[in-house]
Amino acid sequence: MHRIISTIKQDHILGLARAGKRIDGRDMEQYREISVEKGVIRTANGSARVRIGKTQVLVGVKLQHSEPFPDTPSSGVLMVNAELLPMASPTFEPGPPDENAIELARVVDRGIRESESIDLEKLGIKPGEDVWGVFIDIHVLDHDGNLIDASALGAIAALLDVKPPQDEAWTLPEFPVVRKPVAVTLAKIDEKLLVDPCLDEENVMEARLTMTTTEDGSLCAIQKGGRGCFTRDELERAYRIARDKGQELRKLLG
């Protein structure tokens, strides 16, 4: 995917970054305004709409009977899928998911899976035959940058919204979410690290880094993206920012 941005805007953003400023007036470590609404889709078991600035993502969770993996016969299965809807950006096209959609889904998946956010071991029904499948579908409605953080936040919000299904196979008092992983993405522009890049910033950034942390501040997933590089020192700074911003974002989950 080629990024198109006018040279004048590019130079403007670079010049601002050099001076420690941003195109929309934010601090380097400041998110845009975030809203998290839960329970927005009645037909989903859990759902959430997340807005970060003008970026808008809708996440639905469905629980369905599934077949377990052979190596974990009595554990539930987790699936994350992301769709970059053509309505969300002039650069998104209909069709099977491209590498950006796949990467988005897999980064969100790793955050939830590796933090052991859902106690999947409790989601068995009949060992070896029947378990609960947790299907997280990320619908990107409007793309103004930082889809990863919006999607990851939407996913955990939707999981926290899951109401037990009306099904006799369901025996738990509530859906077992035990940890809240939060992804924080930083863009590198002119040697500076900016939290929550908007689309214009994404179009000029050299690289991005997403770090997903849990309540205790430990890391559960990392993903570097883009054609640039990071220094060792930048990684350590990024971690501290991701941990602190992660705590902030987690408060929005209620």
Place this chain on the structure above:
Amino acid sequence: MEEQKKLIVDGRRLDGRAPDELRPIRIEAGVLKRADGSAYIEMGSNKVLAAVYGPREMHPRHEQEPDTAVLRCRYNMAPFSVDERKRPGPDRRSVEISKVTREALEPVLFLEMYPRSVIDVFIEVLEADAGTRTAGINAASVALANAGIPMRDLVSAVAVGKVDDVIVLDLTKEEDQNGQTDMPVAIIPKKKLITLLQMDGSFTEDEFKQALDLAFKGCERIYELQRAALREKYALKEG
């Protein structure tokens, strides 16, 4: 889950390695005749081939970029490279690996020197034992050099991780599957810049730093082996 067996006993890993030890590595440059550049790597029992074509005309034309070459990477696993036959063709994992591999290699290339063209990198995993993406990057970077494509430096890559609460270098499949954390890293050794970083599992801040140190150490050793493979390829042979 049932009781897991120990992966580290008396400070040694199941294959006898110390935590900070790489598996045996063998790299050979220029192993394919038709490709413009190629390399073969064995890292432990990983066997990976990389081939480079280009810079050449970009097809389809609409994917040409007027001011730069495009790097295209395809990471692919042979169906017989894993225990359970892998269905041929790209799956979600290999699409993601192809993307991060491209992004790991792009920083060392002078793509702006070849507008409208494409450099194709094909990575074929013939036998897999964890760390195939990093093995693929190591081979691809030697293959790019073997193709005579101008580069700022090579890219060296290795995975680090955590097993039995110990930070270890270059995980085997057994360690990856039963361990706690896997973190593939690629660097530009001369400038100490990180071009690929992924992680899944759990790390505290200290563990993360320790793992990065170990990754740099491993990459530097691999860098020597990559350069040795290229020197070997182009050395004057006697007789």
